[in-house]
Each structure stands twice: as C-alpha cells, then as structure tokens.
Amino acid sequence: MKKLINAVGDVVPDTLRGMAAAHPSLRVDVENRIVLRAAGPTPGKVGLVSGGGSGHEPLHAGFVGYGMLDAACPGEVFTSPVPDQMIEATKAVDGGAGVLHIVKNYTGDVLNFEMAAELCADEGARVVSVLVDDDVAVQDSTYTAGRRGTGATLFVEKMAGALAEQGAPLEAVAAMARTVDDRSRSFGVAFSACTVPAVGKPTFDLGPTEIELGIGIHGEPGRSRGGFREARELVRLAMDAIDADLPFSGDVLVMVNGMGATPLMELYVAYGEVDAYLREKGATATRCLVGNYVTSLDMAGFAITTCLLDAELTSLWDHPVETPGLRWGR
Amino acid sequence: MDTAFFLRWIAAVTERVRADRDHLTDLDRAIGDADHGANLDRGFTAVEEALAGKPPQTPAEVLTTTGNTLIRKVGGASGPLYGTLFRTLGRSVGDVAEVSQEVLAEAFAQALAAVMKLGSAQEGDKTMIDALAPAVQKMRASLEAAAQAAHDGARATTPMRARKGRASYLGERSIGHQDPGATSMALVIDALRAA
Numbered sequence: 001m002k003k004l005i006n007a008v009g010d011v012v013p014d015t016l017r018g019m020a021a022a023h024p025s026l027r028v029d030v031e032n033r034i035v036l037r038a039a040g041p042t043p044g045k046v047g048l049v050s051g052g053g054s055g056h057e058p059l060h061a062g063f064v065g066y067g068m069l070d071a072a073c074p075g076e077v078f079t080s081p082v083p084d085q086m087i088e089a090t091k092a093v094d095g096g097a098g099v100l101h102i103v104k105n106y107t108g109d110v111l112n113f114e115m116a117a118e119l120c121a122d123e124g125a126r127v128v129s130v131l132v133d134d135d136v137a138v139q140d141s142t143y144t145a146g147r148r149g150t151g152a153t154l155f156v157e158k159m160a161g162a163l164a165e166q167g168a169p170l171e172a173v174a175a176m177a178r179t180v181d182d183r184s185r186s187f188g189v190a191f192s193a194c195t196v197p198a199v200g201k202p203t204f205d206l207g208p209t210e211i212e213l214g215i216g217i218h219g220e221p222g223r224s225r226g227g228f229r230e231a232r233e234l235v236r237l238a239m240d241a242i243d244a245d246l247p248f249s250g251d252v253l254v255m256v257n258g259m260g261a262t263p264l265m266e267l268y269v270a271y272g273e274v275d276a277y278l279r280e281k282g283a284t285a286t287r288c289l290v291g292n293y294v295t296s297l298d299m300a301g302f303a304i305t306t307c308l309l310d311a312e313l314t315s316l317w318d319h320p321v322e323t324p325g326l327r328w329g330r
Numbered sequence: 331m332d333t334a335f336f337l338r339w340i341a342a343v344t345e346r347v348r349a350d351r352d353h354l355t356d357l358d359r360a361i362g363d364a365d366h367g368a369n370l371d372r373g374f375t376a377v378e379e380a381l382a383g384k385p386p387q388t389p390a391e392v393l394t395t396t397g398n399t400l401i402r403k404v405g406g407a408s409g410p411l412y413g414t415l416f417r418t419l420g421r422s423v424g425d426v427a428e429v430s431q432e433v434l435a436e437a438f439a440q441a442l443a444a445v446m447k448l449g450s451a452q453e454g455d456k457t458m459i460d461a462l463a464p465a466v467q468k469m470r471a472s473l474e475a476a477a478q479a480a481h482d483g484a485r486a487t488t489p490m491r492a493r494k495g496r497a498s499y500l501g502e503r504s505i506g507h508q509d510p511g512a513t514s515m516a517l518v519i520d521a522l523r524a525a
Contacts, residue, residue, distance in 0.1 A: 053405075076372075078363045079406040107495050108406035111448065115401065115410055137499075143491070144498035198368045203359055216499060218363040223501055 001200045008197045034089045035061040035072045046164040046173045047093030050102040053078040059294045062325030068161035078218045080108035086116035098126035098170035104149025105133035130177040134186045136245045137214025137223045148216045151305030152184035162319035187238040188303030194219040219296045235273035238304045248283040251309040260295035331429045336392040342521035344374040357510035361497040366510040373404035393420030418444040435469040442466045456492040458511035465519045473523040480519035484512040
C-alpha cells in the first residue's frame with residue numbers, strides 16, 4: 001500500500017489537522033472530530049449538521065461554511081461517526097432556530113444520527129432529520145436497507161443551506177431538503193476498487209476489462225459486474241438508469257463526480273456525453289459540477305447525480321456559497 | 331455468575347475480536363465495506379480501557395459500561411447495535427451481585443428484541459440476528475448449546491440474500507458469503523461459554 005499518510009491510525013486526525021491549517025474559516029476540533037464554522041453559530045439561523053465516514057472528501061467537512069453546513073462530523077474511514085460527535089455539533093451550531101440533521105441513508109449513519117437526535121431532544125434541542133436516498137442502483141427497498149445516500153447529499157446541503165441562510169424556519173428548510181432529495185437521482189460506476197488504509201489492500205479485485213455497475217460511495221462492489229466500454233456508452237447506461245426512475249425534463253442540475261482517482265479530463269469527456277444525452281431527451285443541463293466532490297478514497301470511476309430544477313431550486317443553487325469545497329458569488 | 335464472570339466474558343470477547351480482526355474484516359470486504367473487524371477491535375479496546383479505568387462493582391455495571399462505550403466509540407451500524415445489546419443486558423439483569431442463568435436468558439431475550447427493533451431486522455435477513463436469535467432460544471438450556479446455536483446460525487447466513495445493512499445493496503451477489511455481523515455475534519456468545 002502506497003498512501004500519503006503517516007500512520008494508518010492517524011489518517012482521520014491528520015486530515016483534520018491539515019484542513020484546520022489550510023482553512024482558517026473553519027474551526028476544527030480534532031479531539032472530538034467536529035468541523036465548525038470559525039464564526040460560530042448565526043443567531044436566528046437554522047443550523048445544518050451532517051456527517052458520515054471519512055474518505056469522501058471534500059464531503060462533508062469541505063462543505064462547512066457560508067451557504068452550506070454549519071458543522072460536519074467525520075467518522076473513521078467509511079464508518080459513520082458516533083452520537084457524541086453529533087450531539088456536540090448540534091449544540092455548537094444551534095442559533096436558536098433549531099438544527100437540521102442531513103443523514104445519508106446507510107444503516108450506520110441512520111442509527112447513530114437517530115440516537116443523537118433523541119438525546120438532543122431529551123436536552124430540549126429542536127432537531128429535524130432528513131434522509132438522503134438518491135441511488136437508483138438499489139431498487140427493491142423491501143429487500144434492502146433502502147436506497148443509498150450518495151451525490152445528492154451535496155445538492156441537499158447546498159440548497160437547504162441557502163434557504164437557511166435566507167432565514168427560513170426549520171420546517172421549511174427540512175421540507176426543501178426533502179424536495180431536493182425527491183428530485184435527485186444518482187448512478188455510479190467503478191473502474192477499480194479503493195484501498196481502505198486500515199485494510200491495506202483493495203476492497204475487491206477487478207480484471208483489466210471489468211467494471212462494477214451501481215456502486216455506492218464506500219468502496220463496496222456494485223449491483224453487478226460488467227465489461228468495460230467507451231464513455232458514451234457508460235454515460236448512457238447511467239443516464240438510462242436515472243431516466244427510467246425519474247424521467248428527465250426541463251432544467252437539470254448535473255454533477256459528474258469523480259470517485260477519487262479519475263482524471264478531470266475524463267470527467268469532462270463524460271459531462272459532454274451527459275449534456276448531449278439530455279438534449280436528446282428534450283431537457284437542458286442548466287447547472288453543473290464536474291469534479292471530485294463525493295469520493296471513495298482512491299477508487300477510479302464516476303457517478304452521475306442529477307436534480308430536476310425549478311426557478312426556486314435554481315436560485316437556491318445560485319445563492320452565494322463559501323466553503324473549502326464549493327465557492328461562488330461572494 | 332458474578333461481576334468477575336462478566337468481566338472475564340468481556341475480556342474474552344476483546345481478545346477474540348483482536349485475534350479475529352482480519353478474518354472479520356475479510357468477510358466484510360466481500361459483502362460490506364471492509365471495516366467490521368477494525369471497528370469492533372477499536373470498540374472493545376476502548377471498553378477494556380473504560381473497565382480498567384473505573385472498575386465496575388456489579389454485573390449490570392460491566393454490561394452498561396460496555397454498551398455505552400461501544401455506542402460512543404465504534405460508529406457504523408455495529409456500534410449502536412452491539413451497544414444496545416450490552417446496555418439492554420445491563421438494564422435487564424438489574425442491580426444484583428449474582429445473575430442466574432434464568433435471568434441471563436431473559437436478559438438476552440430482551441436484548442434480542444431491542445437489537446431487532448433498532449435495526450428493524452428479522453431472522454433470515456443475513457445479519458447478527460441470525461446468530462443471536464437461535465442462541466437466545468438455547469440460552470436457558472446451557473451456554474454451550476447457545477454457543478453452538480450461534481455458530482450454526484452464523485454459518486447458515488452463507489446462502490442467504492441480505493435484506494438489511496450494507497450487504498443488502500449487493501442483492502443476489504450477497505449470496506455465498508457468511509455475514510460478518512453474525513460471525514462476530516457468534517464469537518461474542520462463544521466467549522460467554524468460555525468465561
């Protein structure tokens with residue numbers, strides 16, 4: 001294993017120390033593993049807290065700042081954080097208007113956030129939780145833990161964050177978060193497995209011409225294994241899966257997300273295909289992100305996340321944002 | 331079964347988890363995200379420290395400290411699930427110096443119900459419940475029978491298709507792999523027999 005780390009056990013704290021040094025806009029509590037805005041809670045604003053396993057950088061800590069999250073709780077690599085972190089984060093960001101927990105639908109994240117929300121409520125905090133579950137690769141929810149929360153988490157954090165910044169009450173911010181999730185879908189493809197530092201070897205083995213279709217964001221295998229093919233076909237496969245679940249129409253926000261080890265050049269190749277695909281369907285990619293935003297360590301591959309926009313969502317997307325991972329308009 | 335018995339149990343679990351860490355992680359590599367052994371090892375190491383730092387005076391204290399520490403330190407799904415198991419055991423055995431097998435069996439029945447509720451899992455979903463539920467059934471008979479039932483239950487998860495947890499995302503592809511959660515649960519119950 002060749003990784004730019006010091007010691008396997010120090011990966012998460014060392015990452016946090018680096019983020020703290022790089023971004024004075026953040027207040028990083030390395031000991032308790034909480035990343036906050038340095039400016040502290042905004043009085044009267046709904047606080048937004050998210051969190052999850054590490055290894056998805058810049059998600060979530062990279063999205064703490066004006067217009068998005070108030071706090072992030074990073075867990076061990078691919079392991080959800082613990083309730084203590086979420087409770088501390090919730091207390092720290094509560095500006096008097098309540099706190100929204102944005103939770104990716106993974107059993108561990110759900111259970112730990114659930115326990116945290118209960119304990120916060122016991123102490124009198126107002127907490128509402130919203131589950132993100134956008135991954136169309138997981139279909140029959142009675143036979144699964146339900147759809148996974150993946151790329152749409154960024155959309156939810158951005159648009160709910162913008163609404164909170166505009167002073168909306170907790171219920172409205174939570175409703176917006178649910179709306180964004182309802183209108184968002186994702187599909188991911190892996191070209192190679194990633195290596196979890198504590199494990200030291202790739203999570204699975206893929207032959208030189210094999211790919212995994214329908215992956216999540218934890219380096220796990222996908223729903224099926226297939227043969228490698230050109231970008232146009234891979235994009236079509238992902239877009240068809242999304243379109244079959246929620247047909248494209250009108251204005252669409254598109255994220256072509258790299259899983260960590262795919263060159264930006266290739267992501268642009270994919271984005272060109274996405275744009276063409278949407279035109280064919282009579283829809284328009286009016287907003288986009290192309291880059292590494294919700295990653296799986298050093299996995300090669302990509303995921304497409306889309307969100308059907310309307311005027312309100314577009315304006316929330318365009319609202320200024322200033323975080324390490326996303327920044328415009330300010 | 332007194333406080334020392336429960337301390338021996340937790341110490342044995344800690345030791346076994348450490349020894350089987352890579353095996354558990356390998357099972358999780360196949361159908362999960364390759365961290366089960368590492369997470370439990372981290373959790374029980376923290377339990378070891380917590381128990382040494384403030385030696386418990388009753389069986390309930392051993393169990394509750396174990397549960398609370400797992401919830402606070404492990405993360406993932408296994409932290410809250412194992413944490414809830416031990417916390418419920420602690421609450422159920424009550425504030426006594428000695429626990430009878432009868433009381434322990436009843437406490438395990440309550441813990442099973444609590445874990446099933448938290449994870450909304452049933453037997454046959456390919457989870458830790460598939461080792462825990464059959465063990466609870468045999469617990470009144472003997473700890474040996476319970477350990478055997480847990481072991482058999484864990485092995486029986488291999489042909490199952492996962493319906494809960496991360497393995498469920500694999501659908502049919504989860505078939506043919508023994509469930510890591512059921513495997514670690516069998517190890518926890520087996521350590522009870524040996525305590």
